[in-house]
Structure formats: C-alpha cells, structure tokens
Amino acid sequence: MSNENTTSSRPTSVFVVAALVLIEALATLAYAISYMLNLDANGTVNMGGQLFMLALCLLLAVWHGSVAINFFKGKAFTRAPIIVWQLFQLILSVSFLSSDIPMVTAAAVLSIVIAGTTVVMLFAPKTTAFLGDRPNR
Known part of the structure; x- marks a missing residue:
C-alpha cells in the first residue's frame, strides 16, 4: 500500500x-565511470569480463536511482x-576496515555510517506510517 492518496507531507x-x-x-x-576510464589497464580479468562489470555497475546505478x-x-x-543493498554494503565495508590504506578505511567507515543511518531511518515509525504500514497518529 502506498501513500499516494494522502495529502500529508513527507516526514524528514x-x-x-x-x-x-x-x-x-x-x-x-561514479565508480562505473572511473572503471570505464580505466578499461585499457591490464588486469586479471579479460576485456569481456571488464565490459560485463562495467555494464553491471551502470545497471546497478540506474536501478538504485530508480529505487530512491x-x-x-x-x-x-x-x-x-x-x-538488501544496505546489508551488502555493511558486509563489504567491514571487510575493508582492515585495509592499510587510510582512504579505504575512511570510505569503509563512511559507508557503514550511511548504511546504518539508512536502516534506522527506514524503519522509523514516521517512515513506516508514510509507506502505509502503520496508521498515522
């Protein structure tokens, strides 16, 4: 059930x-664009695999934008x-916390904070009421 018919404003x-x-x-x-700019670099994956990864990243970005x-x-x-995306993000981010590269560790911490905030706000009572899962109080 969606909240399309109500005139109440969206909660924060x-x-x-x-x-x-x-x-x-x-x-x-941004990652997909960066990946595309580095397609000519030698790596462990052949060109077909690199193109598949690029297409997958682009599709994920479009899909995620549509979800938002x-x-x-x-x-x-x-x-x-x-x-589901937040859970994947948490799992991958925790694995990057042990990196020796400070920028990677900082990005992992930022990713964990974003995922945690998203999950908490996703199940906030006002959010679930907006989505039609609870009656408004």
Whole structure:
C-alpha cells in the first residue's frame, strides 16, 4: 500500500533515506565511470569480463536511482531492495576496515555510517506510517 492518496507531507526520515540512497546511486555511477576510464589497464580479468562489470555497475546505478525515486514517492516495495543493498554494503565495508590504506578505511567507515543511518531511518515509525504500514497518529 502506498501513500499516494494522502495529502500529508513527507516526514524528514523519508527525505534522509531517499537522499542517502540517491547518494549511493551516484557513488555507484561514479565508480562505473572511473572503471570505464580505466578499461585499457591490464588486469586479471579479460576485456569481456571488464565490459560485463562495467555494464553491471551502470545497471546497478540506474536501478538504485530508480529505487530512491520510488521510495520518495511512497512506494512500499522499495524497502526490500534498500535493506538488501544496505546489508551488502555493511558486509563489504567491514571487510575493508582492515585495509592499510587510510582512504579505504575512511570510505569503509563512511559507508557503514550511511548504511546504518539508512536502516534506522527506514524503519522509523514516521517512515513506516508514510509507506502505509502503520496508521498515522
């Protein structure tokens, strides 16, 4: 059930979750562009594998942007992809905490903070009421 028919304004938590998910989509797009600019670099993956990875990153960025927009519109089905993405993000970020490169460690901490904030705000009472899961108080 979505909240399209009500005239109440969106709670702050909806703006925060939508913004954080959109930031993640833009970060994925930035990674895909960076990956594309380095396609000619020699690596362990052949050109076919590199092109597949590029296409996958671009599709993920577009998909994630679509999820952010539909969440902002009040579509309740977007909660599942958001939570799955955050769990993947947490798992991958924790593995990068042991890096010797300070920038990688900082990015991992930032990623954990974003994922944690998104999960908490996603299940905030006002957010679930906006998505139609709870009656408004």
